[in-house]
Amino acid sequence: MDKKEEEFLNKLLSMFKTEAKEHLSAITEGLIELEKSPPEKQTGLIETIFREAHSLKGAARTVNLKDIESLCQSMENVFASLKRKEIAATPHLFDELHHAADYAGKLIFGEAEPDISENAKIKEIIQNLQSAVKGEAPQPQIVSSPPLTEEKPGTPPATPETNKVLKPQTSRTEDKPRSIETMQPSSSAETVRISTTKLDSLLFQAEEMLSVKLAAGQRTLELQEIEVSFAAWKKEWAKVQPEVRSLVRTEDAHTCVSSKLVDFLEMNEAFIKSLDNRLMALTKNAEYDNRQFGGMVDSLLDDMKKVLMLPFSSLSAIFPKLVRDLSHDQGKDVELVAEGEEIEIDRRILEEMKDPLIHLLRNCIDHGIEKPDERQQKHKPPRGTLKLAMSAKEGGKIEIIVSDDGAGIEASRIKSAAVKRGVISQEEAGKLGEQDALSLIFLSGVSTSPIITEVSGRGLGLAIVREKVEKLNGIVSFETQSDRGTTFRIVVPLTLATFRGLLVQTNGSLFVLPATNAERALRIRKEEIKTVENRQTISINGQIVSLVRLADVLELPEKTRSIPDENVQIVVIGFAEKRIAFMVDEVLHEQEVLVKSLGRQLLRVRNVSGATVLGSGRVAPILNVNDLIKSAVKVTATPVKAQSGIEAKAKRNSLLVVEDSITARTLLKNILETAGYNVITAIDGVDAFTALKTREFDLVVSDVDMPRMNGFDLTVKIRADKKLSRMPVVLVTALESRESKERGIEVGANAYIVKSSFDQSNLLEVIRRLI
Secondary structure, eight states: OOHHHHHHHHHHHHHHHHHHHHHHHHHHHHHHHHHHSOGGGHHHHHHHHHHHHHHHHHHHHHTTOHHHHHHHHHHHHHHHHHHTTSSOOOHHHHHHHHHHHHHHHHHHTTSSOOSHHHHHHHHHHHHHHHHHHHTOOOOOOOOOOSOOOOOOTTOOOOOTTTTOOOOOOOOTGGGSOOEEEEEOSSTTOOEEEEEHHHHHHHHHHHHHHHHHHHHHHHHHHHHHHHHHHHHHHHHHHHHHHHHHHHHHHOOOTTOOOOHHHHHHHHHHHHHHHHHHHHHHHHHHHHHHHHHHHHHHHHHHHHHHHHHTEEETHHHHTTHHHHHHHHHHHTTOOEEEEEEOTTOEEEHHHHHHHHHHHHHHHHHIIIIISOOHHHHHHTTOOSSEEEEEEEEEETTTEEEEEEEEOSOOOOHHHHHHHHHHTTSSOHHHHHHOOHHHHHGGGGSTTOOOOSSBOSSSOSSOHHHHHHHHHHHTTOEEEEEEETTTEEEEEEEEESSOSEEEEEEEEETTEEEEEETTTEEEEEEEEGGGOEEETTEEEEEETTEEEEEEEHHHHTTOOOOOOSSOTTEEEEEEEEETTEEEEEEESEEEEEEEEEOBOOOGGGSOBTTEEEEEEOTTSOEEEEEOHHHHHHHHHHHHSOOOOOOOSOOOOOOOOEEEEEOSOHHHHHHHHHHHHHTTOEEEEESSHHHHHHHHHHSOOSEEEEOSSOSSSOHHHHHHHHHHSTTTTTOOEEEEESOOSHHHHHHHHHHTOSEEEEGGGOOHHHHHHHHHHHO
16 A cells, blocks of 8 residues: 555545544434434434434445444344334343444444454444344353454355455544534535644634734834823923024024034924824824734634634533433433533633533432432432533623532531541531531542442542633532532633733732632722731721732742832732732733643642733733632631641551452552552452451452352451451452442442453552542
8 A cells, every 4th residue: 555545545534533423423312312202203313313324334334344334234223123113112222222332433433443352242232233123132242253244135254355444554643533514604504624623723823813912012002102202302392492493593703503503403303303203103003003903813813713612512412321321320310401502612611621521410420319219209200300501601701500409418428528538637527517518529539429439439520620620710619408409500711712811010020810800909008908817808898808918929039019108009809709809019901811821841830820921022920810819818827736746657558458369369469569558368258357357457458259258248247347347448349230339338348449440540549548
């Protein structure tokens, strides 16, 4: 294959992946809608999904992807039978169809390689779909045969040559092309598919024009200042001009004014008048050009932002499948209701909000919504409702609401979990009010889950949500009611990169504060500053607000104040429900700001979210309001007493590993000893319980399926023993069914890790949190 042909195949495969992504998305969305629809509406949906599967099959055939073609053919057969009403649309059938679509996606986007084991998986999926068409129960098989393609009449048997996959050499990042369809203003609603990489480059260049606009404005301002200075000079010249003219006209012998000086003064007056006219014309033209250029840059930026604005539905489309899978895994019945999907938002905001929304949805399903029988006992409908809504707010912001009608969040459980994880002390927990206790759920490590699984229990989800939202200069809050549910509210900007900023100066340095958080700027007399409980405060509209010097919060070196002692310049900053007044040397002006990152070397700098280049060419840090308020609270807080006592020396924790397989036992022992733990092993539950009675351990890591005494029974015996009842137990097992996980919770295990998704970093993180 020559280079030109390889480039063509790469391009063809990239186009196929983009098309396949749309077909798979349509199939998944259609299956979810079909599963919820009444029988009278199912015919049209089946036809639509049938066409999508058929189109995907044809596209796969074009690029010689036989495995994808076979999977699509099997799905077509199922939809054909559904159309003819030969089979019923059962929950199990939907599971098989979702499984087939998911696996097709993995094959297309490189998440699964077509080796022997994958070929066996494909064959198993196809056979399960064929069994469904015949009305037979699926019989999963483990085979080691070559890739299977469905043989149709007139089709030659599959061979290694016919199964050769078109897979040019591309990087993993290129395996997932992204594109945006841009609507053209025509009656035929034409669209053009453009790579988002190219659009990002264009937007970056358009945003860079903002710096040029600011620089042009600065040059215009400098010209205006020169014109003002020149006007002041003309005013002074006008005062002495009569005397100079009188002196020139005097022909008294006592006057020593040469004719050359007279000629120069006359020429100088004419030159200055000409220069004045030119300066006025230049300033006027610069002002006009600056207005025109500024308008063009603003229009270009607005248009480019609109191009990269995507409807919320482009993100929310993945959530119905996520909710369906999670709820089915946990034996729950959950319906997702989405609102405001037509609202458009910056694609970069959507990408940043994907993980937080996934965490919130998982949290609502795992912790909030109850199982059907429990809901019926509470006189609730067996099906829980999960709501995801977006709405526009004033000030260029949007609000995202994630709510459920589940059990709600108990403040007492949050406090207990925080004390158990060592986040707060028992004494501190006793002083917390209900609202303060509930806010602990956003702290890393706090979780009310009774067991650690791959879905929840590590106490990281909501901490990640707050971190991501605040990184976008947003706010996350929630409200909850017992047995009525929980509502999370997220407020973030509608777009990134540019915003209105307030330029301030303190200790000779320039900083930018987001204008949306600057409630007001004012100058007060020094006498208005009061001291309350060793803290400086001021009164604003009858409300007491803490006052702190911005230079102290940023820990800037002390310099001479640039303002008189009797006057103080104040900027009041608000974030969420907190307000703090910052003392600065000067508030300069408000302007549009282009955000620049600090680079990989400075990914996270306290109190600073980025930087911007001013029109003068100076670089000014952009302050992170959330960090700033936290730092200000520390500065204004009264000193705390030093802790008494001597810290105990860190000891080497001792772990007991219980595993009947010598290979797995050796692997776990090696991983844990490498991490610095002292490890003792046992071959089954009986051996382990004997060891627990004779030695002291900090934690038990146990398999479940073992001879003599399994892991579940061992955990029961540990919990029943007075001395061992608080011993953390981590179950690491191949049993991944929902019933096995529930059994782990019932017997009192602290964590349940499935071997099929085993990751040593995950195990070490779980152990670290438990001890």
